[in-house]
Amino acid sequence: xxxxxxxxxxxxxxxxxxxxxxxxxxxxxxxxxxxxxxxxxxxxxxxxxxxxxxxxxxxxxxxxxxxxxxxxxxxxxxxxxxxxxxxxxxxxxxxxxxxxxxxxxxxxxxxxxxxxxxxxxxxxxxxxxxxxxxxxxxxxxxxxxxxxxxxxxxxxxxxxxxxxxxxxxxxxxxxxxxxxxxxxxxxxxxxxxxxxxxxxxxxxxxxxxxxxxxxxxxxxxxxxxxxxxxxxxxxxxxxxxxxxxxxxxxxxxxxxx
Numbered sequence: 001x002x003x004x005x006x007x008x009x010x011x012x013x014x015x016x017x018x019x020x021x022x023x024x025x026x027x028x029x030x031x032x033x034x035x036x037x038x039x040x041x042x043x044x045x046x047x048x049x050x051x052x053x054x055x056x057x058x059x060x061x062x063x064x065x066x067x068x069x070x071x072x073x074x075x076x077x078x079x080x081x082x083x084x085x086x087x088x089x090x091x092x093x094x095x096x097x098x099x100x101x102x103x104x105x106x107x108x109x110x111x112x113x114x115x116x117x118x119x120x121x122x123x124x125x126x127x128x129x130x131x132x133x134x135x136x137x138x139x140x141x142x143x144x145x146x147x148x149x150x151x152x153x154x155x156x157x158x159x160x161x162x163x164x165x166x167x168x169x170x171x172x173x174x175x176x177x178x179x180x181x182x183x184x185x186x187x188x189x190x191x192x193x194x195x196x197x198x199x200x201x202x203x204x205x206x207x208x209x210x211x212x213x214x215x216x217x218x219x220x221x222x223x224x225x226x227x228x229x230x231x232x233x234x235x236x237x238x239x240x241x242x243x244x245x246x247x248x249x250x251x252x253x254x255x256x257x
Contacts, residue, residue, distance in 0.1 A: 015053035226252035
């Protein structure tokens with residue numbers, strides 16, 4: 001063993017880490033000791049390893065995952081951009097959840113008026129995509145942009161379609177009622193029948209509150225809900241405050257009223 005090597009306890013104090021952390025980082029291959037005594041298994045470190053050890057501590061304090069830290073130690077500092085983007089997405093999700101909880105606290109659990117309506121079959125032009133649950137909003141907006149670019153000024157109802165059960169990959173569709181084939185879209189027919197309908201007033205990212213209330217109404221009355229959930233967009237988000245956006249939610253009733 002080199003005389004300059006530091007025992008693990010002293011090295012831990014120098015780097016503001018615990019002995020347990022250093023052992024863990026060794027097991028992961030992040031910070032192997034410079035020498036391990038073959039008889040005692042005791043770990044020793046070089047003083048110049050302190051920089052990496054302190055960097056690990058710094059990045060962990062910033063919630064950077066250990067696998068990403070390993071990449072940084074290997075010189076792949078660009079990986080931090082991906083970590084930042086994931087943090088930003090998580091922060092946005094938490095802010096949306098916070099706003100939804102604030103609404104529940106101030107207004108109580110939503111109990112919108114629910115009506116049963118008979119819908120005709122509607123011929124529509126559709127733009128489809130898939131999204132992870134946290135990306136439904138941006139992907140829906142992108143589908144809407146593509147649809148409006150294809151049809152021009154919509155003359156029929158704009159309707160979003162979403163599965164009732166969310167998985168790791170969600171099918172997203174945005175439609176507009178039209179009797180014509182529209183290049184850049186797919187033709188389809190939305191089935192008619194009996195639908196339970198409720199109106200959501202507020203931001204799109206809080207529609208799940210009203211959807212929950214609508215599903216509860218359906219379940220309480222013994223109906224079988226049929227997907228997808230329809231969101232009929234009444235307001236223009238470009239000219240309407242998010243708190244005043246009006247969206248009609250509709251769930252097909254698979255059994256007789």
